[in-house]
Amino acid sequence: NAGVTQTPKFQVLKTGQSMTLQCAQDMNHNSMYWYRQDPGMGLRLIYYSASEGTTDKGEVPNGYNVSRLNKREFSLRLESAAPSQTSVYFCASVRAPLGDEQFFGPGTRLTVL
């Protein structure tokens, strides 16, 4: 099992450009999440998908959109990147949210110039 995979690992964008971060899990998990990690702020939830076909906003959704393409894949899109979106982005998945651990991908380091 590969677990949770993310692409790309690194990305540099110019302000106003768009891009999609890809995430896939092979553990047959129901719920998937996108977090951003900034120095001194821990991880903050951007969006989540409780099950295939549903998505909901987390703590910091502004400037992002998501798509739960199928049970395996959950993508995060930046339509018009801003320097404030410079961060490390993590995707995670869990079989069942109540008490199960979340499994994390290796992260995508994004820099917006």
Add this chain to the structure above:
Amino acid sequence: AQSVTQLDSQVPVFEEAPVELRCNYSSSVSVYLFWYVQYPNQGLQLLLKYLSGSTLVKGINGFEAEFNKSQTSFHLRKPSVHISDTAEYFCAVTTGANNLFFGTGTRLTVIP
């Protein structure tokens, strides 16, 4: 709403010495508690979790944590640290259903 406080942003400790990383939480309802570890340039891995039952929880790599409901704490301990324990440690809390809240992290540096 829930929140997590990790008071120590950095903890240096000598190799083979004991360490305690502090975590306090606030919630008006019952919670589940987690400690995750992040090694450099990697994602997070679960160290241990408290769901219910015994308040002393043992995890991987010799770590343990104690849930104290009256003090709303879930401190992480290890009796003897190794160089390989150098990493960032995150405490997290949830009441279930997609609302996992993380603390700001504690960077543990083990000094040879």
